Amino acid sequence: MSSSKAEPAGGHGHGHALPWYQAHHFDSMEVQNHAVRLGMWLFLGTEVLLFAGLFLGYTVYRWLYHQSFHEASRLLSLPLGTINTIILITSSFTVALGYHAIKVGKQKACVGYLAFTIACAGAFLVIKFFEYKHKFEVGELPGRFFTAYHDFSPLGAKGANLYYAIYFLATGLHAFHVIVGASILAWLMVRVHKGKYGPHHYVPVELGALYWHLVDLVWIFLFPLLYLI
Amino acid sequence: MAETTHKEAAHEDHGIGRYVLIWGILLAFTLLTVFTGRMDLGAANIFIALAIATTKATLVVLFFMHLWDTGGVNRLVFVVSVLFAIVLILGVFGDLTARYAPTLPNGGPLPPHSAAGAAEAVEHGMPPIPGH
Numbered sequence: 001m002s003s004s005k006a007e008p009a010g011g012h013g014h015g016h017a018l019p020w021y022q023a024h025h026f027d028s029m030e031v032q033n034h035a036v037r038l039g040m041w042l043f044l045g046t047e048v049l050l051f052a053g054l055f056l057g058y059t060v061y062r063w064l065y066h067q068s069f070h071e072a073s074r075l076l077s078l079p080l081g082t083i084n085t086i087i088l089i090t091s092s093f094t095v096a097l098g099y100h101a102i103k104v105g106k107q108k109a110c111v112g113y114l115a116f117t118i119a120c121a122g123a124f125l126v127i128k129f130f131e132y133k134h135k136f137e138v139g140e141l142p143g144r145f146f147t148a149y150h151d152f153s154p155l156g157a158k159g160a161n162l163y164y165a166i167y168f169l170a171t172g173l174h175a176f177h178v179i180v181g182a183s184i185l186a187w188l189m190v191r192v193h194k195g196k197y198g199p200h201h202y203v204p205v206e207l208g209a210l211y212w213h214l215v216d217l218v219w220i221f222l223f224p225l226l227y228l229i
Numbered sequence: 230m231a232e233t234t235h236k237e238a239a240h241e242d243h244g245i246g247r248y249v250l251i252w253g254i255l256l257a258f259t260l261l262t263v264f265t266g267r268m269d270l271g272a273a274n275i276f277i278a279l280a281i282a283t284t285k286a287t288l289v290v291l292f293f294m295h296l297w298d299t300g301g302v303n304r305l306v307f308v309v310s311v312l313f314a315i316v317l318i319l320g321v322f323g324d325l326t327a328r329y330a331p332t333l334p335n336g337g338p339l340p341p342h343s344a345a346g347a348a349e350a351v352e353h354g355m356p357p358i359p360g361h
Contacts, residue, residue: 052317065336093251093293224262224282228266228267228274229278
């Protein structure tokens with residue numbers, strides 16, 4: 001990210017005035033933008049590998065207990081899962097519109113798009129809360145907390161607790177990303193509102209949007225693997 | 230600086246039409262995957278679901294995350310991390326299929342509502358299941 005220490009333009013002895021958002025060790029904004037984008041993509045690469053571990057656990061246990069996984073997926077609410085998928089895809093769309101708005105200098109529109117995206121994050125979490133609540137009530141839980149034997153066939157009941165271990169870990173880690181992503185977007189929204197960003201300095205909004213797209217990306221795989229198998 | 234602005238504008242000067250189109254396609258694929266997910270296609274189900282998910286993810290990465298426009302080293306970083314994730318899963322999957330059955334992870338006790346499971350539950354001191 002660019003240095004946030006607002007330096008008075010021209011006060012650093014380079015002989016030409018740099019805008020406050022350009023760190024002095026970058027030759028130009030283009031070089032700085034290349035560097036911060038690469039940094040963000042490296043971070044997103046580590047995020048992919050983080051979730052890869054969970055998808056690996058899913059693959060192993062589903063291979064061993066596919067009947068349990070099949071029956072457990074049918075006990076999730078498909079309407080709620082589908083609504084949450086549509087909410088996340090729409091929020092991914094609106095954050096892209098927010099990025100576009102700030103790039104063409106429409107600060108007000110950008111604030112609106114970011115606010116809508118954050119509202120989508122909130123709606124997603126509320127729906128997820130009710131899904132979790134139901135799971136706790138009926139005892140469809142990981143490991144030794146699993147008590148919902150009667151919801152499963154004799155073949156499916158063994159190993160069903162593993163499905164719920166994966167389910168709560170994967171969707172829990174994803175929900176944590178939703179909270180972090182929405183917080184970043186809220187911070188960006190305030191700064192857009194204050195007029196910190198515009199057509200010449202929009203990359204922070206771009207990076208926040210990239211993070212939000214990753215949240216959407218992970219859900220695109222979690223949804224079919226957990227709800228539709 | 231003038232050159233910079235020109236270059237930056239050049240690599241992505243499309244309007245919002247592209248975003249709207251991708252959004253529509255993503256919604257259509259979501260409904261399609263719900264539809265095919267509830268059909269009983271046996272082993273094909275998981276492959277159809279994964280094919281649709283991969284298509285959706287590719288669209289998001291290319292057009293919402295702009296790898297279509299930016300490319301270069303950013304594209305390399307992301308593709309390599311996805312490749313390594315696939316290597317990880319395929320490698321472990323190979324191990325899984327080659328293992329002796331007793332060395333596979335145990336999914337927990339047998340269900341108490343099967344005769345063998347009930348005996349196992351007693352053996353492990355598990356609480357009785359209501360109605361059994």
